[in-house]
Amino acid sequence: MPIIPFSALACPLDGDPMHREGQTWRCAAGHSYDIARQGYTHLLPVQHKRSRDPGDSKGMVAARQRFLNAGHYQPVAEAVAGAVLAKGSTSTTLHCLDAGCGEGYYLRQLAQADSDVSLSLLGLDISKWAVLAAAKQERGATRQEEEGRASWVVASNANLPVQDGSLDCVLCLFGFPAYPEFVRVLKPGGVLIQADVGPDHLRELREIIYPSLKPERERPALAPDGLIPLEVETIRYVLTLEEPQAVADLLAMTPHLYRASAEGRAKAEALTSLSVTIDVRLRRLERLA
Known part of the structure; x- marks a missing residue:
């Protein structure tokens, strides 16, 4: 699948379009941001941080990387790729942002999908550990020139460093949607693809670690301002984990690691194996013209 360089970055300080000069991104006002040797760009100004080291920790990122690379969420990744590519055509390039990309698993799976659609991909996360892992994995997995890879940035969904109306697709997968920003960066007719957990997601694990089970809350059915709902796809299957490390990684990559009591953890x-229900809702919403 052809991967085209992502060029629609905007300055996180003034919102002006940026252009690339060698290993640096610059805006017209003279603000500049270097591309790190690992292949990512830091676009999170200190005034936009809520903590010194926001987002997922290094340990959580490593657990998610091991778990996802083992293929446990492959059906989810295939559904996401299918939803994105349904928007594309062979005559144009599909510009796609993964807002809250983590260690980049879903964008890598999208880039490897069997399709003739050209893609321009940007992965964004507030966690520097996640973006670093995404950039390093992609460099280790391919010998393509830099122009044939996704772009990776440290930034916040609340202040996307992306030009207005420049995207065909935004992914928000198990993350924190910032709908006004998503609407701003999407083209008219562009699509938001949002993955959220269903009420039975990881039920068996939750039954073990909590004294009483509260159902997972589903997202409201109403569409946010500027978006109209299309369809909702349910991805549901039973996942069997046969290694203690996989069970530990599953817990470590979810909010349940912090919500559970010491006894629950x-x-x-103590588990050496586990069968859990994967229950995911994949929503598609379209940007109003």
Whole structure:
């Protein structure tokens, strides 16, 4: 699948379009941002941080990387890729942002999908550890020139460093949607693809670590301003984990690691295998013209 360089970055300080000069991005006002040797760009100004080291920790990123690279969420990745590519055609380039990309698994799967659609891909996360892992994995997995890879940036969904109306697709996968920003960066007719957990997601794990089970909350059915709902796809299957490390990684990559009591975490840590229900809702919403 052809991958075209992403060129629609905007300055995180003034919102002006940026252009690339060698290994640096610059705006007309003279603000400049270097591309790190690992292949990512830091576009999160200190005034936009809520903590010194926001987002997922290095340990959480490593757990998610091991778990996802083992293929446990492959059906979800295939559904996401299918939803994105349904928007594309062979005559144009599809510009896509993964807002909250983590360690880049879903963009890598999209780039490897069997399709003739040209893609221009940007992965964005507030966690520097996640973006670093995404950039390093892609460089290790391909010998393509830099122009044939996704772009990776450290930034916030609340202040996307992306030009207005420049994207065909935004992914928000198990993350924190910033709908006004998504509407701003999408073209009219562009699509937001949002993955959220269903009520039975990881039910068996939750039954072990919590004294009483509260159902996972589903997103409201109403569409945010500027978007109209299209369809909702349910991805549901039973996942069997046969290694203690996989069970530990599943817990470590979810909010349940922090929500569970010490007793609940101890019960999970004692597991040597586990069968859990994967229950995901994949929503498509279209930007109004």
